Amino acid sequence: MKTVRKGLWAPCSFAQATRAKAPPDLAGVYQSIPNAVTLPGGLKNAGSPSEISLLPKAAAETKSINLKDDPLRACSPIGEFRLMARDGLKIELAPAPGLVAMLFENTALGAMRIVHMNRGHVAPPTEGPEPVVDRGGLWLGDSIGRWEGDTLVVDTTEFSTRTWLNEAGAQHSEALHLIERIRPILKGQFLEYEMTAEDPMALAKPYTYRRYYEKLNSEIGENVCQDEN
DSSP, rough: OOOOTTTOOOOHHHHHHHHHHHOOOOEEEEEETTTTOOOOTBBOOOOOOGGGOOHHHHHHHTTTTTGGGOOTTTTTOOOOHHTTSSOOOOEEEETTEEEEEEEEEEETTTOOEEEEEEEEOOOOSSSSSOOOGGGGGEEEEEEEEEEEEEEEEEEOBBBBBOOOOTOOOOOOOOOOOEEEEEEEOOOOTEEEEEEEEOOTTTTTHHHHHHHEEEEEOOOOOOOOHHHHO
């Protein structure tokens, strides 16, 4: 039997490398399907930000919130935990070298979000000539991504506490941590989107909801938010 000595190139190594799958191309415009719609295989939207369980202190704080102060009413960013669950949400995914850009048709509530694919979370500088950057004040957090097979996994931290977790005024802490899993299904005509929120200072337990997005043959338009205050 023929053997390959150590230190020599093995032909099978190159063959295995060339068989490695490239990540799917997520580029396109997508819109969330209605909750009443069921896709082939029994797939449908599940869960909602309104179903989260709060710790006692966070629940008590929520009761004191004036719902008229909802960032949504002021056309301010509402954070991706609420935003990605909204009915009829239309987004565009635009992959580029080292990142995936997510563009929202409703620019006031989300504008543009960047998922960085080539770095970890960036901590703010604590010393030096440059001023300290308050990254904990980011409306949409600091998002980094990686591929797990055909699934884009997005890890986001360092959120501003100015956003709410739901329309009932549920608050979160600076420890909020989101994990999103996005993958194409049904021959790329739909995206399966899963959102998990963890916050040991506000949530009694991690919470996950699921949404499905249909790929559209269109562009995102201009959706102007009207201040309700």
